[in-house]
Amino acid sequence: MARWGTRRFDIRVQPGFGTIALFTFALLYLPIVTLVVYAFNGSDSLSSWGGFSLRWFADAARNGAVQDAALRSFIVAVLAAGIATVAATMAAIATTRTAPYRGLGFKYAFINQPLMVPEIVTAVALLIVFSRVKVWTGYSGLGYLVLAHTAFCIPFAYLPIRARLEGMDSSLERAAADLYATPWMAFRRVTLPLLRPGIIAGFMLAFVISLDDVVITEFVKSGGQDTLPTYMLGQIRRAVTPEINAIATAFLALSVLLVTVFFFINRRKA
Amino acid sequence: MNWMKTAAIAALATLGFAGSAAAEGALNIYNWGDYTSPELIKKFEDKYKVKVTVTDYDSNDTALAKVRAGGHGFDIVVPSANYLPIWIKEGLLLEARPDQMENFKNVEARWVDVPWDPGRHYSVPWQWGLSGIGVNKKVYGGDINTSAIFLDPPKELVGKINVEPEMNDVLYATIKYLGGEWCTTDRDLLKKVRDKLVEAKPKWLAMDYSVTEKLPSGDYAGVYYWNGAIMRARLKNPDIAFGYPKEGYPVFMDSVTILKDAKNVENAKLFMNFIMEPENAALISAFAKYANGIKGSDAFLPADMKDAPELVIPPQFEKAGEFLKTCAPEVSELYTRIWTDVNK
Amino acid sequence: MASAAEIAKRAERENIRGRWLLSAPALVIIFIAAIGPLFVMLAYSFMTKGDYGDVKPVFSLDGWFSVFFQRDIFDDTLSIADAHLSIIWRSVRLSVITTLATLALGFPTAYFIATRPRHTREMWVFLVTIPFWTNLLIRTFAMQQVIRNEGVLNTGLRALGIIDQPLQIMYTDWAILFGMVYVYLPLMVLPLYASMEKLDFRLVEAGYDLYASRLAVLRRIIIPLVKPGIVAGSILVFIPSLGAYVIPRVLGGGKNLMLGNLIELQFGSGRNWPLGAALSITLMAVVMLALMVYVRNAARSGAGHG
Numbered sequence: 001m002a003r004w005g006t007r008r009f010d011i012r013v014q015p016g017f018g019t020i021a022l023f024t025f026a027l028l029y030l031p032i033v034t035l036v037v038y039a040f041n042g043s044d045s046l047s048s049w050g051g052f053s054l055r056w057f058a059d060a061a062r063n064g065a066v067q068d069a070a071l072r073s074f075i076v077a078v079l080a081a082g083i084a085t086v087a088a089t090m091a092a093i094a095t096t097r098t099a100p101y102r103g104l105g106f107k108y109a110f111i112n113q114p115l116m117v118p119e120i121v122t123a124v125a126l127l128i129v130f131s132r133v134k135v136w137t138g139y140s141g142l143g144y145l146v147l148a149h150t151a152f153c154i155p156f157a158y159l160p161i162r163a164r165l166e167g168m169d170s171s172l173e174r175a176a177a178d179l180y181a182t183p184w185m186a187f188r189r190v191t192l193p194l195l196r197p198g199i200i201a202g203f204m205l206a207f208v209i210s211l212d213d214v215v216i217t218e219f220v221k222s223g224g225q226d227t228l229p230t231y232m233l234g235q236i237r238r239a240v241t242p243e244i245n246a247i248a249t250a251f252l253a254l255s256v257l258l259v260t261v262f263f264f265i266n267r268r269k270a
Numbered sequence: 271m272n273w274m275k276t277a278a279i280a281a282l283a284t285l286g287f288a289g290s291a292a293a294e295g296a297l298n299i300y301n302w303g304d305y306t307s308p309e310l311i312k313k314f315e316d317k318y319k320v321k322v323t324v325t326d327y328d329s330n331d332t333a334l335a336k337v338r339a340g341g342h343g344f345d346i347v348v349p350s351a352n353y354l355p356i357w358i359k360e361g362l363l364l365e366a367r368p369d370q371m372e373n374f375k376n377v378e379a380r381w382v383d384v385p386w387d388p389g390r391h392y393s394v395p396w397q398w399g400l401s402g403i404g405v406n407k408k409v410y411g412g413d414i415n416t417s418a419i420f421l422d423p424p425k426e427l428v429g430k431i432n433v434e435p436e437m438n439d440v441l442y443a444t445i446k447y448l449g450g451e452w453c454t455t456d457r458d459l460l461k462k463v464r465d466k467l468v469e470a471k472p473k474w475l476a477m478d479y480s481v482t483e484k485l486p487s488g489d490y491a492g493v494y495y496w497n498g499a500i501m502r503a504r505l506k507n508p509d510i511a512f513g514y515p516k517e518g519y520p521v522f523m524d525s526v527t528i529l530k531d532a533k534n535v536e537n538a539k540l541f542m543n544f545i546m547e548p549e550n551a552a553l554i555s556a557f558a559k560y561a562n563g564i565k566g567s568d569a570f571l572p573a574d575m576k577d578a579p580e581l582v583i584p585p586q587f588e589k590a591g592e593f594l595k596t597c598a599p600e601v602s603e604l605y606t607r608i609w610t611d612v613n614k
Numbered sequence: 615m616a617s618a619a620e621i622a623k624r625a626e627r628e629n630i631r632g633r634w635l636l637s638a639p640a641l642v643i644i645f646i647a648a649i650g651p652l653f654v655m656l657a658y659s660f661m662t663k664g665d666y667g668d669v670k671p672v673f674s675l676d677g678w679f680s681v682f683f684q685r686d687i688f689d690d691t692l693s694i695a696d697a698h699l700s701i702i703w704r705s706v707r708l709s710v711i712t713t714l715a716t717l718a719l720g721f722p723t724a725y726f727i728a729t730r731p732r733h734t735r736e737m738w739v740f741l742v743t744i745p746f747w748t749n750l751l752i753r754t755f756a757m758q759q760v761i762r763n764e765g766v767l768n769t770g771l772r773a774l775g776i777i778d779q780p781l782q783i784m785y786t787d788w789a790i791l792f793g794m795v796y797v798y799l800p801l802m803v804l805p806l807y808a809s810m811e812k813l814d815f816r817l818v819e820a821g822y823d824l825y826a827s828r829l830a831v832l833r834r835i836i837i838p839l840v841k842p843g844i845v846a847g848s849i850l851v852f853i854p855s856l857g858a859y860v861i862p863r864v865l866g867g868g869k870n871l872m873l874g875n876l877i878e879l880q881f882g883s884g885r886n887w888p889l890g891a892a893l894s895i896t897l898m899a900v901v902m903l904a905l906m907v908y909v910r911n912a913a914r915s916g917a918g919h920g
Contacts, residue, residue, distance in 0.1 A: 118857025134341020
């Protein structure tokens with residue numbers, strides 16, 4: 001490394017790249033900052049600044065439709081991410097640390113399928129199937145949303161769990177087996193604790209993905225099943241009030257919090 | 271087995287939540303966006319201890335398609351007059367007999383024996399209004415009582431126009447503008463209608479629903495839109511003026527109906543009766559700024575609605591307004607294809 | 615008595631069966647709520663459209679037919695469905711431009727991050743990650759507030775005296791493009807960074823030792839080395855761009871449709887489910903085609919260097 005300094009220039013620098021990078025960061029943050037600033041705008045309209053105010057947050061918090069949607073988003077995300085994490089953990093154990101076997105590639109493709117197909121396609125396909133099923137069964141509850149969310153959460157939960165498993169040394173489990181631990185004991189006492197950071201990461205990814213989903217929810221939801229994103233989509237299309245900014249800002253704060261926690265969990269592991 | 275427990279709990283919780291959604295004390299309303307007074311809903315919820323959810327739709331076709339698909343979960347839907355016969359014919363509505371309800375006496379006589387629901391066996395009036403022109407006078411100072419504003423826009427307005435995305439209203443204005451009659455099957459005229467729309471559309475900025483915000487803010491300078499929304503825009507920006515297309519403009523009435531597969535029929539009936547109360551009907555109008563059809567509600571209306579130019583039709587334009595009839599299915603099909611052609 | 619080999623074989627079989635059992639829940643859920651419905655949709659694309667949405671279970675090729683052809687309303691003549699094709703073309707065009715624009719911005723950015731001192735790199739990556747995990751709708755909405763007529767961009771340009779009339783960006787293809795570049799940018803930066811982080815600067819050094827110019831080093835050494843990252847980033851941006859639905863819906867004003875909105879239209883006010891299903895499958899086919907091209911390309915370039 002020291003040798004690089006002896007040159008007339010830093011070989012790692014490409015001219016202009018720094019400027020473009022800083023521009024990119026500005027671009028990434030300017031809209032978000034605008035959104036947040038307007039959430040604290042005391043004026044009735046988005047066109048003028050009416051002093052700092054928390055009134056739109058108060059309005060949003062009092063709005064019954066927003067409360068319902070937020071609660072629904074949370075319930076769906078917890079259930080979908082929970083089920084997806086369990087299923088993904090099992091699938092990850094089944095597809096790692098093994099010699100290739102027939103069907104392994106098929107499993108990879110299958111599990112990652114939701115990442116490959118455009119969301120709108122899955123959404124309308126689900127609309128077709130679920131609207132029929134809803135009529136047949138007479139049941140039109142949240143179960144459809146949870147099921148749909150679980151499916152597209154699985155690949156996101158699967159990725160970090162699989163990554164963790166592949167980096168794990170299997171000698172400890174073998175040692176456990178040598179000490180006459182049952183496979184289940186070995187799993188509970190050895191594999192699972194080692195796997196925990198991956199599982200937590202997988203759950204959080206799945207949770208955020210479910211919380212953010214707009215398209216599939218929009219097409220699968222029944223009457224009165226708006227989640228926070230679909231509620232916002234409906235509102236944005238019409239009269240955009242600063243109240244939407246306040247909701248978006250609160251949502252944003254939650255996402256940032258989750259990402260930060262995720263980031264630090266991952267860092268500690270490394 | 272920890273995960274099994276978790277999965278079992280999750281499954282049970284899902285079913286539990288699903289159950290509660292269908293439980294007593296709920297009402298699912300499916301209505302046009304930005305159209306339902308939150309105050310009205312609050313009052314209804316408090317009075318009957320019912321949890322109301324309102325879901326938006328953006329056109330008659332969207333609502334019909336969604337409900338037709340099944341498994342929608344709604345109790346109440348609010349179709350326009352020209353669509354209501356289709357809903358009835360398709361067997362989607364419950365014959366709720368609002369005409370036998372206590373508050374039905376408050377319905378104005380002219381809204382009782384309506385062609386789309388004679389004697390009101392299925393529906394009660396929600397709001398009625400018309401599609402007209404809204405223009406920012408600072409941008410364009412000429413005559414605005416004409417559909418030319420959006421069909422042959424003056425150059426000041428080109429690229430700043432928003433047109434409501436409701437097929438029948440737009441086709442109606444265009445047919446009348448070109449000298450035809452509604453439900454016409456005259457191919458030569460309809461060809462001209464399509465060509466006119468295809469020619470005009472590039473001069474529009476959007477076909478969207480955000481008029482109450484974007485007309486006053488200056489994003490739009492001219493709109494063909496519903497009168498109540500334009501009035502709400504004017505209240506925010508006094509430069510907005512309202513025009514009645516002299517060539518002809520469509521009048522609509524949206525009515526509250528109960529779906530045949532509604533889960534909360536009793537609550538839906540309570541709601542029907544509730545909105546025929548003059549004070550409550552006034553709440554509906556005070557929010558969305560359209561007229562309702564309930565006697566005595568005027569007394570409860572805010573002052574700004576009494577002489578609003580958007581609501582009081584000047585005598586010389588009264589004749590130009592017409593209630594949209596439901597055209598024969600094959601005519602509708604033809605119109606839909608023209609619309610699809612325009613929309614591409 | 616079984617031989618050792620047989621025992622091993624049986625153990626192996628049991629192991630594999632266990633592995634199938636273990637992955638069953640994930641596979642079943644994905645089959646029910648993601649893959650299975652696609653087959654139902656394929657079937658729907660070959661049925662007759664219902665009068666007010668839905669389908670009648672009668673075989674028909676009309677759905678597929680009208681993806682590519684249209685019958686004139688008035689004289690019944692057949693022609694290419696230029697409306698559909700032009701929307702498909704717009705979707706592809708906008709997605710390609712989005713991919714190129716994110717690459718142009720993302721490549722220098724990822725390189726910049728990769729060449730920071732090790733302890734600050736994490737912070738830069740974190741700064742890219744935050745928008746990445748923020749709700750897509752919220753970011754689209756945020757972009758709307760920047761580019762609308764009374765938004766930050768126009769107000770700023772006007773204050774600087776660069777323009778006197780607001781630039782009409784909202785409801786144009788530009789708005790969709792801005793939105794997509796903004797929303798999908800992190801998807802380009804992250805995989806690019808992942809491959810640049812592993813970049814061996816001794817090779818760069820060697821390049822300079824051989825009197826290569828900076829540009830030559832970039833073109834001949836850096837870009838080939840980080841090609842997997844470029845490919846991954848491009849796929850990750852191209853696929854969601856092509857299927858974009860929320861961004862054109864919010865920023866396009868209902869007039870500038872992309873494929874995603876055209877599909878929605880058929881299931882809503884268009885009331886033509888078979889056509890919607892056929893369009894969806896067309897979209898999926900285009901995505902798969904793009905994926906295959908990329909993968910083949912990546913494999914070939916990988917082999918060339920290996």
